[in-house]
Amino acid sequence: YCNNCYLSVYSRYLQDAFDVPLVIQLTDDEKFLWKDLTVEKANELAYENAKDIIALGFDVNKTFIFSDIDYIGSSTEFYRNMLKIQKCVTFNQVKGIFGFGDSDCIGKISFPAIQAAPSFSNSFPHIFGSRSDIHCLIPCAIDQDPYFRMTRDVAPRLGYPKPALLHSQFFPALQGAQTKMSASDPNSSIFLTDTDKKIKTKDYGSGKLLTGELKKILIDILQPMIRSHRERRAAITENEVKQFMTPRKLAFDY
Incomplete structure (x- = not known):
């Protein structure tokens, strides 16, 4: 699972080396909550990011790219995991972990659960079925570490394996x-x-x-x-983007 576009080259290497399914989360909801953007513009930028990722040569049969804004509303399982995570983390905890203040919008406070949910395989039933025991590896930048430390704390309480992390420094x-x-x-x-x-x-x-x-x-x-x-990138068609971003079975059996 990769949630940083600039780590896609690294993710491509890992996918080729280990022949595993790859899920790439585009956090357009985060951009909307933290930046001065409309929902529509944040979503549009996510699809532009998807084109850059696809241009790196990922295998469409092994890769699922999704926008938070588009996918969450269509996936019961993803939303259920979000709710379970939200119930496990208190307001004081997210304030301590992420430094939220009293003037931050409630969307920011609930966002960590959205970033955590893809760490668990049953958030993607079209790929993994109902299995919740499949381990997840997350290449991420060091600034994303607090999100996934929280996730690792929550995972055993939900009966899920802890995700493993590969940290990269900022370029x-x-x-x-x-x-x-x-x-x-x-x-x-x-x-x-x-x-x-x-x-x-x-x-x-x-x-x-x-x-x-x-x-x-x-x-x-x-x-x-x-x-x-x-x-x-210019050669990528809208149909190709749609293929990568459509929930579907990948070339693996679980």
């Missing part, structure tokens, strides 16, 4: 090792949708090499790589 932004990439700052990173011209204009300031020398090396590497990704 620093272009501004230096102490900064973080952000979608809201277009100059913080090289995006997969950047044009060759945009890649060429983003900065370097260390001074260890002449700026022109380093930029030429990086441009020569990044432009063909991202151009290739843009071409694969």
Whole structure:
């Protein structure tokens, strides 16, 4: 189970290495709750993210990508697990874990249960049937750790196996090792949708090499790589996206 789009390359490697089903959660509800977006825009961005993920070459027969906004309302089992998790965690606990304050909307307070629910196999009956004993591995960024520590605490109380985690550190932004990439700052990173011209204009300031020398090396590497990704992404049809995001049986028997 992967809930971070930028960890998709790692997830693709794990899927190929172990030949396992992969579930990718697109948390468009989280974007709506934390950012100044409409529900419709958050959902639209999730589908754009799905295209970037699919362009990495995932096998449609082994991969299910879902939007929280679209999937939760259609899955009784997922919602049941959300409710069970919500009942196991107190308001004081989520305040302590996530730092919520009295002025935070109640949507933020209930969101951790949504992020936790995909850790349990019976949240996806079209893939795993009614089985709840299938172990889950979650590649995630270090900032997601509190969500899944909470999940691991709750799992035994629900009779489910604890999910295992693989942590990754943040890749620093272009501004230096102490900064973080952000979608809201277009100059913080090289995006997969950047044009060759945009890649060429983003900065370097260390001074260890002449700026022109380093930029030429990086441009020569990044432009063909991202151009290739843009071409694969542009070739993805709406029907292909629908295939990946339709609840269905994958190429595994449980």
